[in-house]
Amino acid sequence: MNILFKALSDPTRRQILEMLKKKDLTAGEIANAFEFSKPSISHHLDILRQANLVVSIREGQYIYYSLNTTEMDELIKWLYRFTRK
Amino acid sequence: MNILFKALSDPTRRQILEMLKKKDLTAGEIANAFEFSKPSISHHLDILRQANLVVSIREGQYIYYSLNTTEMDELIKWLYRFTRK
């Protein structure tokens, strides 16, 4: 649970998730959407992958990233417990 | 949104929220539940208050903290968008 919240507690990473919500993208496509260096974005992607918020698949020389919502379901469950008496 | 995720990305703060889910508590009662110093817990409470996840009310020399779930509702909404196509 901690790794999950940590992963979500960065605006760049949340923005990456928003992008992947629309469609799968390569690491390069994601990096190009930001002013940060490619290695920085690569590191963010690694953190998202460790949190299981994204999945990556290599296709030739490209690596495609896509959203995985199973952890978000867990998170919603966790939060929902608080909203009920 | 960032301050909210930041506030939730610490296990001690999440545990405080769990405690306040059961019932309202004073700063001292919360601090006693942890091995950390009182100022450390006070600081955590401040971060939770800034994120609007808790509300504090002074009663005499005690300050009572209670859970506020409105932000969690927002968070659930934010997450829910990802789980739907």
Place this chain on the structure above:
DNA sequence: TAGATAATTAGGCAATCATCTAAATGCAAA
């Protein structure tokens, strides 16, 4: 008003985090 209790604020320190550049790896095409 003095002393005790509850809690916060202030200041400092070590660990973690986000970022960068440079180097390495993986794959494709010439």
Place this chain on the structure above:
DNA sequence: TTTGCATTTAGATGATTGCCTAATTATCTA
């Protein structure tokens, strides 16, 4: 098999975070 593109890994650095002790503020009670 060399060259080039896509991406990650390595290593360094400044900023942020979480913790501590000491000092301060607020309130209650004798």
